[in-house]
Amino acid sequence: MKAVWLPVLFIQLWGGDPITPVFRNNLVDVPDFLGDIYNGYEPNNLYSQYAGFLFSNKRNPVGQIERMRQSTYETLFVKAGANLEVKLFNFLKFNSRFGMDLARSTTEGLQPKYFLNAFDKADENTVIANNSRNNYFVWEQTLTYDQTFGKFKVGALLGTSAEKTYVSIVNASIQGIINNDKDMAILNAGTINPSVSGYPYDNSMLSFFGRASLDYDSKYLLAVNLRRDGSSKFADGHKWGTFPSVSAAWRFSSEAFMKTAHSWLDDAKLRVSYGLIGNQNVPGGLNYSQYGSSIYDYYCFGSPTTPSIGSGVITVGNPVMEWETSKQFDLGLDLLLFNNSLEIVADYFRKDIDNMLMQEPLPTTLGFPMFPYSNVGSMRNTGWEFGITYRKAWSDFNFTASANISTYKNEVTSLGNGDAIYGHAFDNVTVLTKTEVGQPVGYFYGYATNGIFQNEEQVEGSAQRESAKPGDIRFKDLNSDDVLDEQDRTKIGDPWPDFVYGLSLGATWKGFDFNVFFQGSQGNDVLNMTLRDFESGTGTMNAREDFLNRAWNGEGSTDKYHRISAEQGQNSEISDYFVEDGSYLRLKNLQLGYNFCERLLKIKGISYLRLYVSAQNLFTLTKYSGLDPEIGSSNATLNGIDQGFYPQARTWTVGLNIKF
Template sequence: MISIYKSRYSAIILFAICLIMEIPLWAQQKAIQGTVKDIEGNPMPGVTIMVDGTNIGTITNTDGKYSINIPEKRKSLTFSFLGYISQTLDIVGQQTINVVLKEDLMKIEEVVVIGYGQQKKSDLSGAIVNVGVDKLEDVASPNLVSALGGRLAGVYVQQNGGGPNPTTSIRIRGTGTLNDNNPLIVIDDIIGADLESVNPTDIETMTVLKDASAAAIYGSRAASGVVLIKTKRGRSGMRPTVKFDAYYGFSARSKKLDMLSASQLATIYNEASDNDNTPRLEEFANPSAMKDVTDWQDEVFRTASMQSYNVSLTGGGENNNYNLGFTAQDNDGILRNTYNKRYTLRINSDYKLGKKFKFGESINLSFKQRRGVDTRGDNVGAMIQTLAYHPDVPVYNEDGTYHGVFSSNYGDLRNPVGIFERNTQRNRFFQLEGNAYLQYEILPGFSAKVSGSLKVIDNDTKTFNVKEPEPGKPNLVNGLTMFRAINIGWIGEGFLYYDKSFQQHKINAMMGFSAMKNTGEDLSASKSGFDFEYPTFQYLNAGTLNPVCYGGYGEDGLVSGLLRLNYSYADKYIVALNMRADGSSKFAKGNRWGYFPSFSAAWRMTQEKFMNNISWLDDLKLRVSYGSLGNQSVASYAYMATYTTSLPDGRYTFGPGTQTLYQGYYAGVMANPDLKWETTTQTNVGIDAALLKNKLLLTLDYYDKRTKDILINPPALGAYGSIGNQLINGATVHNKGFEATITYRDQIRDFSYDVSFNISSYKNKVVSLGNDAQPIYGPKFRDAYSITRTDVGNPIGYFYGYKTDGIFKSEEEVKTYTNSKGELYQPLAKPGDFRYADINNDGVLDSDDRTNLGDAIPDFCYGLNLDLGYKNFDLNIFMQGVQGTQIWNAIRYTFGFTGLKYNYFSEIMGRWTPDNVNATVPRATWMDPNNNKRPSDYYLEDGSYLRMKNISLGYTIPKALTRKVGLEKIRFYISAQNLFTITSYSGYDPELGIDTVGADLESNVDRGQYPQSKSYSFGVNLVF
């Protein structure tokens, strides 16, 4: 007992001594406090603050705040956080120190979003690439897709025209089918979302799944690749932050085509008449008297404004986070009376209930209203009309009505200004996309999740065609057409997740179930004969003539089971297995289920001991994958027989004597219960490398992709009666290519730079077109010629026509161009006409001499991105290029030389004449007995180009100044898009995309697409 008391007293005495000794130390300490934030102004909880030379330290709280006592002799603090650049700051004479930490791009472990989950980049074994979305925020683009072109290896993006709301085509690793080649879009787990509805400033991450192993988890909808987007969400403990982003700018045409003056045109007209021995047109008899009155390109083009405003509120509490964003965008087109207005509202939030439950939702509402004119067309498109109209014709008559011209002399023309100003086509598009989920942690590393998605689209189009009384191509009957389509789709899904690490093993597994259904209904009605054309009278009941109404309905469903297993040993041997089974209502029983497995593996060689001494190599990973994917992009009832009514042109009679006429039906298309999935198999081999302390990054991939059982419509046998072509699985297409991306980045004090270059090669070939193997021709041009063809051994939709062999310089050359029998190849030719090659050497020049002239598929595409930063300045330059693609210039077909009584390109002034026998442009003629306008390589041009896609310069005001006005960040920037394009193409723009007339079967055909523009904008980013 005595010993116990002694020990207690000893402890008390020792504590008292220590207490007395510490009193001088307390007197020598001082307190420092402050806040730590990231570069966006968000507080950073969990940052470590250490007093240099001691073990004294603390961490920031949920608001990013800290307070620490520092011994008097200590002069600095170090602030550090994983993935951020540490800072050591002098504390002498300071009581408050606020710090901004920047991400350490050299050391941060990137997390990549994958299908139904996420992974560290170092654990990936498939061909997956992240998009640097921060580089897209300053791009004043009409939509997100337009800004992506050239930024990713293996992803070929084309803008299909340059209107204020252009459509775009995305081809991931080539054109794999004769049908739908668009990738699957997944936004916030909403499958089949609209990529145009998301604003670049709303995006947190954007990932592209390129190979089969990465995309197989989406099965039958992923044959053309997958684009995954996660929009911004708040973080727990994040204070409410308001961001405002806006830009205002203008756009203008990037090129003007050179057309003939009035006097030049009259000279050509007279010469064509003389060459054909026909009377000259009286009104063109005196070219010197012809005066230029109207520049029609100047009349229809304009400088257009564009503006965009985005505001968001982001934050989070201890058990919740949220993000609310609104965007308003208003873009006028560079052609008169065209525009696009877009409004989007996005809501994201997550909530925790206790330690086990978590739930949340993502909702996106978008509304678009646009007005456009169909600029394409062989002879009726608005751009064709603009170029065709004569320069001696005024826009308006003296009484203010539109001037017209007589079709007997000028062809089927309409006043171009009238086309645009009378344009009343209005489209309204409303869309709701939403997803909600509930997640429960059953055990540590083992969780369950259920989710549901809803997508609703309401598409409403109204077109009123007014009377056009002026001569030329008069229209004396007005009319109204109303169209409405509503599509509703829902998806229900459930998943189990397992994530476990033990010793050197890591296992990540997922299994799930998915069910979805889509319904669509449309209705169209029209009437003509309106007494008044005022907007208030533009409704169907006001029409008096020709009532027409039709509609349609369709539905389809898909049920799926999916499984994924990822395994890693010692962070150097990585294996991934994916499996999805899809059952689709689009196929008959017995063929509804498709199974899509994949396998991938990776070896991180730098984790091996024998690589430890290579100091300049930070990471080296070899990847290989193989898998299969499906495609069910067919009509809902494609496997069924269809029947067509005998009305209005035919009825059937039955009965003896006086026979009665009955309405009947005949076979439209025969049923094909054997119709099944298109299947794509793909092999990928890749290398990822990081060198020089992660400053130099390199990714290389080679892929081989083969799609079989492609759906085609071969010609039907006449023995079956009056039927259409039956859909069958018949074609096989092979794609292969090489991709490379190289990035170098570094920071030297206040100067930082990031240079990235990517390049992709493409090879496409049709291997089979079924047992019949008949060629597939593209849509006809001017109802006369198919200018593209698809057959075995060639690329999809190659250009098909005659090869020219110069121009006949003299009559002697015409007469000496004979076959082995001495027969003239071109008996109707005259000096100045094209000479065509006898390709098959049969001694006859006919349609069998048409051949492969080239194709639209590029040899390779590339992109170069440069980011520079110095103190508060930032500069981004992005260039995009395409090499080895061909364009069939249908505009040149119309205006390249005489034939129709239009205006022409100025190049026709270099035509063949007796004084200019070495010309490359044929002679002037109306009759064209040699048929110089047959499809030939004369109209085929090199579509290669290098474009300054975007350049932007920004300045961020120092925080010491912004805080005085209550803001965390103020940044201003100027930006320019499509500043210049280096190309030999003679048309408006070489980036044509896909003409919807023929989809991929007729790509890069310039029928007068809406020209792309160059634009300039000024923007501001504010953080409150």
């Protein structure tokens, strides 16, 4: 089974109703309210033995797994590289590096015919044969110059890099084989609805770059860089971007006035840098509009009973889209103390991002099926980073401890058309986040709550008198107009942490080595959308174990949790009721190993042998009630939102490293 299916199955599982059994082929004494469970049941169809959920539109995950097992999923990866270095002179060398990353994927098999309910069925069995090719190549050439003139060290580098990505996808299917036998999963065995689809996709980038550096007495350091990058993802006139940078450092520990500190100060350096970095991380082909047909693209010309197939815009292109540019300033301090046993690093950074590449909302009256990608505005990230490392050795025992902490502040400084950008849930209707000038990207947007209605008097005295009942969530009427509407929505949470941190401990003793790594985040919020289903009260979704005991059940019982009822009213509106503290501390990695010394290696030809056991994600300390507080997203406007997020797995590994 492909791992990519796991989150899908997970969503089906937690969204399923708690009443329907997994199987329906061996039930006895079926109660009347489960009478519809046998609709479409075929005793001789293996895939009909599973029960379809009666009170939700999710699929039976056990049945889904069994159907997926009727197909094979194979992927072959090939990674390779080559490096050629030619020393032309003592001060000049040429280097050529080539790398490739190839993937070949095949999916073949049967999608059986079955019926569990109106949402979980297949009217015909389908034979599928899907193939994809993914090729990535990179070729880089550099010419490096290094020369020393007394106390001066001069360096220079000229280079070029070419990258190419090519993807080809072909999908074939046919329906109407005689039965659900996997051995009949042959394209030629099908009789109806043959289908073939596919497309190629490629993009490339060509870069020219150079660097010049100057080092005087290892005390004063200066470096200047320049890149010129061209991307096929942008249209003519916008393909190229130029990105310069400069950095300087002063090793003040080498100054004469620091000699008195050499008894405890081994090295001290002050760093400063400023530069531009380009970003072209968007899908390819977005500069073109795409046209196509669908089952909705029909229109009647002449005869009102004879529809003709047509075509329309599928994606809206943007021919003026260009590189996103980050301008980053960094000021840093490096200290090495007490005979190299203590290392301290401190940095302040400010990063201004211009021409952000995002999807820009357009009025629905324009009739576009999707929002086009555009350079929509700018934002600023600022923060501090601190790191400290301690090293100590006692005979055969060596110990290392490292800790780091980073603060972070995000602020949108401009948006292209000035309008806010909203992030939506799976349904593309429910608004979850808002991005606007002066605020962080994708802050949680909804109603602010004010406890729970305890009695009818409180309901009648509120702006929710027409919809609420005692036990419902009480929202704040922020503009005091006695109406609860869009004007009362506000910022209810921030997915970005106040700071993140890490702690690493390592030790070696004779042949043994031990490493442990903790990571954490503090101050970030999580919008727990799973609670909308878990606490819906309709009985059509699974519920949390503590839901019954903590829910409101009368005046004064609780001012935090709403009542249980199939009539939820406005309880499911997006509000800070669903916002939780997402701070956490996680044991990310733990490893214990043993290196066998040469005198223990009796096997001829083996020069190195190491045995190790490791574990990832052993435990997490958090107040978050969901399964995993570490929730990211490729879409910055949807960061920190739990919509059925598949948790990170706890993994144990036993390994052996051998060198011959």
